[in-house]
Amino acid sequence: MVRLPAPKREVLAQRERIITQLRNILADEGSVIADPIRLKPYETDGLSSCRQPPLVVVLPKTTDQVAAILRFCGTQGIRVVPRGAGTSLSGGALPLADAVVIGLMRMNEILEINFADRFAVVQPGVTNLAISKAVEGRGFFYAPDPSSQLACMIGGNVAMNSGGAHCLKYGVTVNNVLGVKMVTISGDIIELGGRHLDAAGYDWLGLVIGSEGQLGVVTEVTVRILCAPEGSRAMLAAFGSNEIAGACVDAIIGSGIIPAALEFMDRPAIHACEAYAHAGYPLDAEAMLIVEVEGSPSEQDVLLERITAICDRFDPISLKVSKSSEESAAIWKGRKGAFGAIGRISPDYLCMDGTIPTSALPFVLRRIGELSRQHGLRVANIFHAGDGNLHPLIMFDANDQNSAHKAELFGADILRLCVDVGGCLTGEHGVGVEKRDLMSVQFSAAELDLQRRIKSAFDPDWLLNSAKVFPMAEQVLGPCSA
Amino acid sequence: MIAPETEDGFVQTITAAAANRAPLALEGLGSKSGFLRPVQAAETLSTRNFVGTPLYAPTELVITSRAGTRLSDLEAKLADAGQHLAAEPPSYGFLTDPDDATPAQTVGGIVACNLSGPRRIASGATRDYVLGIRVITGTGTKIRSGGRVLKNVTGLDLCKLITGSYGTLGLITEVTLKVLPIPEATSTIVLHDLDAARGVAAMTTALTSPFSVTGATFLPLEAANYLGFHRTATLIRVEHYAEFVAYQIGKLRSLLNEYGASDVIDTTESRKVWTEIRNARPLVVRSHFAIWRVSIPPSRGAKFYMECQKAALHGYLDWGGGLAFLSGPGNQATHLAVMELASAADGVWWLLRAPDSLRELVTTIPREDHPLAAIRRRLVQEFDPAGILNPGKMYSV
Numbered sequence: 001m002v003r004l005p006a007p008k009r010e011v012l013a014q015r016e017r018i019i020t021q022l023r024n025i026l027a028d029e030g031s032v033i034a035d036p037i038r039l040k041p042y043e044t045d046g047l048s049s050c051r052q053p054p055l056v057v058v059l060p061k062t063t064d065q066v067a068a069i070l071r072f073c074g075t076q077g078i079r080v081v082p083r084g085a086g087t088s089l090s091g092g093a094l095p096l097a098d099a100v101v102i103g104l105m106r107m108n109e110i111l112e113i114n115f116a117d118r119f120a121v122v123q124p125g126v127t128n129l130a131i132s133k134a135v136e137g138r139g140f141f142y143a144p145d146p147s148s149q150l151a152c153m154i155g156g157n158v159a160m161n162s163g164g165a166h167c168l169k170y171g172v173t174v175n176n177v178l179g180v181k182m183v184t185i186s187g188d189i190i191e192l193g194g195r196h197l198d199a200a201g202y203d204w205l206g207l208v209i210g211s212e213g214q215l216g217v218v219t220e221v222t223v224r225i226l227c228a229p230e231g232s233r234a235m236l237a238a239f240g241s242n243e244i245a246g247a248c249v250d251a252i253i254g255s256g257i258i259p260a261a262l263e264f265m266d267r268p269a270i271h272a273c274e275a276y277a278h279a280g281y282p283l284d285a286e287a288m289l290i291v292e293v294e295g296s297p298s299e300q301d302v303l304l305e306r307i308t309a310i311c312d313r314f315d316p317i318s319l320k321v322s323k324s325s326e327e328s329a330a331i332w333k334g335r336k337g338a339f340g341a342i343g344r345i346s347p348d349y350l351c352m353d354g355t356i357p358t359s360a361l362p363f364v365l366r367r368i369g370e371l372s373r374q375h376g377l378r379v380a381n382i383f384h385a386g387d388g389n390l391h392p393l394i395m396f397d398a399n400d401q402n403s404a405h406k407a408e409l410f411g412a413d414i415l416r417l418c419v420d421v422g423g424c425l426t427g428e429h430g431v432g433v434e435k436r437d438l439m440s441v442q443f444s445a446a447e448l449d450l451q452r453r454i455k456s457a458f459d460p461d462w463l464l465n466s467a468k469v470f471p472m473a474e475q476v477l478g479p480c481s482a
Numbered sequence: 483m484i485a486p487e488t489e490d491g492f493v494q495t496i497t498a499a500a501a502n503r504a505p506l507a508l509e510g511l512g513s514k515s516g517f518l519r520p521v522q523a524a525e526t527l528s529t530r531n532f533v534g535t536p537l538y539a540p541t542e543l544v545i546t547s548r549a550g551t552r553l554s555d556l557e558a559k560l561a562d563a564g565q566h567l568a569a570e571p572p573s574y575g576f577l578t579d580p581d582d583a584t585p586a587q588t589v590g591g592i593v594a595c596n597l598s599g600p601r602r603i604a605s606g607a608t609r610d611y612v613l614g615i616r617v618i619t620g621t622g623t624k625i626r627s628g629g630r631v632l633k634n635v636t637g638l639d640l641c642k643l644i645t646g647s648y649g650t651l652g653l654i655t656e657v658t659l660k661v662l663p664i665p666e667a668t669s670t671i672v673l674h675d676l677d678a679a680r681g682v683a684a685m686t687t688a689l690t691s692p693f694s695v696t697g698a699t700f701l702p703l704e705a706a707n708y709l710g711f712h713r714t715a716t717l718i719r720v721e722h723y724a725e726f727v728a729y730q731i732g733k734l735r736s737l738l739n740e741y742g743a744s745d746v747i748d749t750t751e752s753r754k755v756w757t758e759i760r761n762a763r764p765l766v767v768r769s770h771f772a773i774w775r776v777s778i779p780p781s782r783g784a785k786f787y788m789e790c791q792k793a794a795l796h797g798y799l800d801w802g803g804g805l806a807f808l809s810g811p812g813n814q815a816t817h818l819a820v821m822e823l824a825s826a827a828d829g830v831w832w833l834l835r836a837p838d839s840l841r842e843l844v845t846t847i848p849r850e851d852h853p854l855a856a857i858r859r860r861l862v863q864e865f866d867p868a869g870i871l872n873p874g875k876m877y878s879v
Contacts, residue, residue, distance in 0.1 A: 426636050
């Protein structure tokens with residue numbers, strides 16, 4: 001169980017008064033939740049091993065309401081935890097006993113769509129997929145596509161700088177947002193970026209996106225929308241070893257082709273996904289690639305031919321080039337069902353999220369295999385091969401204390417390994433509470449100190465999303481000033 | 483000028499300057515020292531001798547470069563492996579020295595000013611390619627952020643914050659950049675004689691198509707003359723695999739049918755033309771002129787440009803109408819006109835060149851609203867408590 005800072009006793013003691021004050025700010029029925037039963041759904045997020053009921057939950061509908069809530073909490077020294085759909089895999093939306101959770105799911109309107117200038121202005125509670133749905137009629141889409149895109153909200157995507165399977169070609173959230181409206185802990189509403197490409201002054205947008213709710217609460221997001229390619233098609237290539245598949249990835253990128261997606265699965269992942277989805281994956285392979293290309297049908301043909309020719313140089317066990325969107329969907333079916341597939345063969349799993357230089361993949365997979373034997377837990381590896389983002393799925397049993405503890409240790413070992421080979425702790429899931437105490441593996445004391453000082457410049461009393469991102473020791477240290 | 487050859491050399495200089503509260507002007511080769519506000523500093527600290535590329539992994543799409551490496555050297559190294567910097571960082575050196583056709587600039591300078599070329603509309607800005615950074619803050623502390631991997635959300639992203647901060651938060655000593663393959667082929671459609679409104683409309687049609695449009699520029703007559711077109715020119719660039727360019731150009735030309743007859747320039751000629759546009763060469767620059775760069779929503783570009791013409795400004799529109807380059811008299815009245823017109827068009831501006839007297843007097847980038855300005859001052863205080871790194875370069879207070 002993750003350690004949380006001691007609740008402020010004076011805040012707990014004032015709970016009734018705080019609820020009354022919040023009800024004065026949010027007059028709407030049901031927009032302040034204080035009943036213990038109704039607080040239940042807010043106890044946890046996608047990192048379901050951590051649970052903590054909050055002090056109270058508020059569900060504002062407007063930026064002004066968010067500003068009033070933050071002004072109130074800021075002046076009273078009350079901690080605040082912003083929350084979107086609660087799909088964070090790193091515990092980014094985990095409440096604190098003395099914190100007001102600001103749920104942004106009622107701010108779910110698309111405020112403006114401008115095709116000529118290629119942007120949409122949306123509220124934070126709009127789901128990722130809803131943006132693409134709203135613009136697809138005109139042939140547009142919103143590029144970042146985290147696997148939770150049906151449920152996850154753009155506010156959370158901004159907080160975590162979410163990626164997805166197609167970020168090799170289209171980038172992650174920070175590359176696809178033009179501006180945000182953000183409320184500071186003092187209740188000030190500030191606009192960062194705009195509706196144009198380059199912003200002047202410091203890159204506040206770049207700092208805020210991915211800051212995990214440490215700097216403010218975003219209440220409006222201006223996203224870039226892109227014209228969708230004419231079509232896309234996938235192929236599958238299976239190989240006799242991780243090394244060979246890795247070399248093939250290098251050869252594809254080295255040839256000057258940047259596929260729209262380039263996914264890698266190891267043997268355990270192939271077997272789990274095939275048993276679950278019956279996608280026709282080759283069970284005799286040690287490693288498998290899914291490659292997706294985009295363009296007109298003839299462009300797809302040419303690229304798939306070129307990639308096939310490259311794969312052929314690496315003695316593939318099998319090669320399957322899809323001829324239709326149905327066949328492409330079949331190839332993707334197993335990969336997209338990966339989490340469900342692992343869920344079927346193991347009561348629980350931990351999804352890790354380190355990034356490594358792609359050249360280190362064979363070594364890292366070998367080491368993960370050794371660690372798996374050492375910790376006595378199974379692991380399956382899914383890898384965004386183009387961008388180096390590795391997702392080892394560690395299988396364990398949460399009802400078995402020992403197994404759960406070993407899973408955490410195994411996960412930490414993997415992340416240390418990622419940093420050791422020149423990578424990082426998290427590629428797209430964020431630090432949250434999950435990886436906060438490993439931050440010192442990646443950063444020096446001076447680097448962490450500077451990051452703390454930046455937080456302090458926005459949030460002098462450390463009220464915003466406490467207990468996340470920074471190691472527990474620094475949380476206890478709290479605010480710093482020059 | 484102090485120009486160390488090691489990172490520790492920079493640390494020593496900055497630490498000593500902090501102790502004496504003696505401001506330093508930070509630069510690479512100084513090609514951008516005329517941008518924004520003048521820096522009052524007795525000493526200049528240059529990265530020009532801190533050069534080299536400690537890491538280049540073409541199949542991992544990353545290169546690490548020390549800040550003083552000449553951009554041209556870096557690009558040559560990448561080109562040998564068929565790769566490039568996709569944000570197409572420009573060289574505006576001729577703005578300060580009109581006679582210098584190919585002024586040298588450093589990798590650090592491009593990152594410190596976050597400069598991107600025409601491909602910005604399709605491929606993102608220089609800031610989108612900075613994967614890792616090493617800086618020395620105003621206390622002489624070495625700080626790293628990011629790394630050498632393409633995807634990284636660990637901790638606060640200082641790469642973005644430092645990129646485009648004009649040396650006011652720290653001295654960049656090393657950057658790791660994402661690189662991409664050079665498109666195999668390119669062609670450019672040229673539409674003739676459109677006015678600004680029709681030119682932007684044509685570019686919008688191209689940019690809202692599913693094709694690989696990576697450049698869209700409207701050149702009014704004066705700017706078009708520089709490239710030998712002799713009437714206004716609307717240029718639309720396609721870059722792609724060799725087999726696809728002709729197909730996409732064909733599709734685009736029929737989409738753009740209503741804008742009249744068009745010409746097509748092929749790969750070699752196209753690359754030449756876009757190098758000129760990338761480096762803002764079509765701008766007419768006279769010795770007493772000031773230069774502005776204005777970022778606006780593209781659909782506001784045409785009207786914005788026509789209003790600027792009324793204020794005796796000339797230039798052209800890049801980024802499909804979303805970026806205006808303007809030149810005109812370097813006086814306060816003209817600057818105020820640019821500021822007002824840009825704000826009215828929901829845009830932001832940079833004063834890239836002007837007489838020192840004007841640069842000292844005016845805001846050279848938009849002022850932030852009060853709450854953000856207060857956060858900015860606190861932030862700068864954390865990076866540079868003694869106020870010694872390019873003080874006043876971006877903001878007077």
